[in-house]
Amino acid sequence: MTNVAVDHEYTREGPAGSPASVRPAAVVWLTGLSGAGKSTIADALGPTLRARGLAVEVLDGDVVRTHLSKGLGFSREDRDLNVLRIAFVAHLLSRNGVTVVVSAISPYRAAREEARRMIGAFVEVAVAPPLEACIARDPKGLYAKALAGEIPAFTGVSDPYEPPLAPEVHLDTTQIDVQTAVDRIVLALEERGHLGAP
Ligand SMILES: Nc1ncnc2c1ncn2[C@@H]1O[C@H](COP(=O)(O)OP(=O)(O)OP(=O)(O)O)[C@@H](O)[C@H]1O
Ligand SMILES: [Mg+2]
Secondary structure, three states, rough: OOOOOOOOOOOOOOOOOOOOOOOOOOOEEOOOOOOOHHHEEEEEEEEHHHHHHOEEEEEEHHHHHHHOOOOOOOOOOHHHHHHHHHHHHHEEEEEEEEEOOOOOOOHHHHHHHHHHHHHEEEEEEEEEOOOOHHHOOOOOOOOHHHOOOOOOEEOOOOHHHOOOOOOOOOOOOOOOOHEEEHHHHHHHHOOOOOOOOO
């Protein structure tokens, strides 16, 4: 994967003088194919976590690509760079007590593992319906174009997707509805002590 030099000033602990009492908050990282349901679940999870009293930021792949990663393409190098930029921002938020929900395809395992190393409180969620279901849903009409050869390097069609080997949460969104998916993630956060005292 992309070899990104880590700046010497950048540490997981944060700058000297940052409040020691702030416990790193979780980063919920939703990975999966286009149309898997990442954004749909993130949009439901954010308000649920806020209702539990958490400060929450959602970093969605589509939004990130129009701002933080504007100009990046879909080569492996650019995809990895996109993931590492998201991880960097997620980590900054997390170490200041903000729970982060990331919804981004993030197709390469090595880049996700690098994100895990950077972040620490990393909760990987595999949003994993079968590819056929994503093609049938095709909410953005992208699979039709990709299958017609109109979009090069489309994940799952003409570009790789490496599923997580041991995600904290695995969701087949053809078997469970959005609310159940949210409940499973909330449970995983609860089990890891990320929701504080009830
Ligand atoms: N159980 C479910 N969970 C999530 N989405 C579901 C579920 N069942 C059906 N869907 C539908 O599947 C589609 C998922 O689209 P969504 O935009 O969330 O995918 P995505 O993973 O964010 O894709 P992309 O990577 O292209 O942004 C939506 O139309 C949603 O309504
Ligand atoms: Mg999305």
